[in-house]
Amino acid sequence: MNLLSVSNVTKSFKNSKVLDSINVNVSDSEIVGILGPSGAGKTTLIKCIMGMEKVDSGDITLLDSKIPNREVLNKVGYMAQSDALYNELTAKDNLYFFGEIFKIPKKELKEKIDFLVDLVDLKPFLSRKVNKFSGGMKRRLSLIIALIQDPELIILDEPTVGIDPELRLNIWKEINNLKSKGKSIIVTTHDMTEAIKCDRLLLLKDGNITASGTPEELMKKFNVDSIEEVFLIAGRKK
Structure with a gap:
C-alpha cells in the first residue's frame, strides 16, 4: 500500500524550476532516502509534501487524502532543517x-x-x-x-547534522525500530553512510530524479561499488 504518492509535481520560484515532474511513492514500513547536493530541491519537495508550499502542477496524496490537509498532517512527524523551537x-x-x-x-x-x-x-x-x-x-x-x-509517516530533513557518531547510531537504530513497527520514514541526507541504510534511494539533482532504487540496485545499475560513485555518475545525468 502506498502511504504517500507524489505524482508529476512541478514547482517553480519566479523563473526558476525547482521541481520538475517529480514522482515518488512511499509504502508502509519503508525507509526512503532523498539524496542530493544543496539546492537540488530536497527541502522544497518535503515542504510540498507537508503542504507548506503550493505545487504548480501535479498531485500529492497522503493516507488517501489530497495534500494540503491539516487533519492528515497530524499523522506526520516532521523534523525540518531549521529547528522550530x-x-x-x-x-x-x-x-x-x-x-x-x-x-x-x-x-x-x-x-x-x-x-x-x-x-x-x-x-x-x-x-x-x-x-x-x-x-x-x-x-x-x-x-x-x-x-x-x-506518527504514521516520519519526515526527517537532515536529522543527524551536528550530532556525534554514537548518537547517530542510536538514532538510526530507532529509525529501524520504527520501521519494524510499520512506520514509514523519509530521510533527506548528504551523508553516504546514512544513504546506504535506506531501503530505497531517490537521487535528486536540479529538481529532477536522476536515479532511484535500492542501494544494491543502484550500485549494480551503474556498475560501481559504492553509493558515492552512484551519486557522482547519476549527478552528471541531464
Missing part, C-alpha cells in the same frame, strides 16, 4: 507544549518523553532553556518532537 522555554516545556498540541494523555506523554530523551541523550538538559542549547542539542530536541505523537 521556543527558545525562551526549557527543553521540557517545549516537549510538554508540543505534546499537548497533539493531545497526548499526560501519563503517555511522560513515558514518551522519558524514552525519547534517553534515546538522544538529552535528559541532563531538560531544565535548560533552548536558547542555551548548541546546534546539535537543538537537532536532538527537534527529533523528539517529530516522534512524540507516534
Whole structure:
C-alpha cells in the first residue's frame, strides 16, 4: 500500500524550476532516502509534501487524502532543517507544549518523553532553556518532537547534522525500530553512510530524479561499488 504518492509535481520560484515532474511513492514500513547536493530541491519537495508550499502542477496524496490537509498532517512527524523551537522555554516545556498540541494523555506523554530523551541523550538538559542549547542539542530536541505523537509517516530533513557518531547510531537504530513497527520514514541526507541504510534511494539533482532504487540496485545499475560513485555518475545525468 502506498502511504504517500507524489505524482508529476512541478514547482517553480519566479523563473526558476525547482521541481520538475517529480514522482515518488512511499509504502508502509519503508525507509526512503532523498539524496542530493544543496539546492537540488530536497527541502522544497518535503515542504510540498507537508503542504507548506503550493505545487504548480501535479498531485500529492497522503493516507488517501489530497495534500494540503491539516487533519492528515497530524499523522506526520516532521523534523525540518531549521529547528522550530521556543527558545525562551526549557527543553521540557517545549516537549510538554508540543505534546499537548497533539493531545497526548499526560501519563503517555511522560513515558514518551522519558524514552525519547534517553534515546538522544538529552535528559541532563531538560531544565535548560533552548536558547542555551548548541546546534546539535537543538537537532536532538527537534527529533523528539517529530516522534512524540507516534506518527504514521516520519519526515526527517537532515536529522543527524551536528550530532556525534554514537548518537547517530542510536538514532538510526530507532529509525529501524520504527520501521519494524510499520512506520514509514523519509530521510533527506548528504551523508553516504546514512544513504546506504535506506531501503530505497531517490537521487535528486536540479529538481529532477536522476536515479532511484535500492542501494544494491543502484550500485549494480551503474556498475560501481559504492553509493558515492552512484551519486557522482547519476549527478552528471541531464
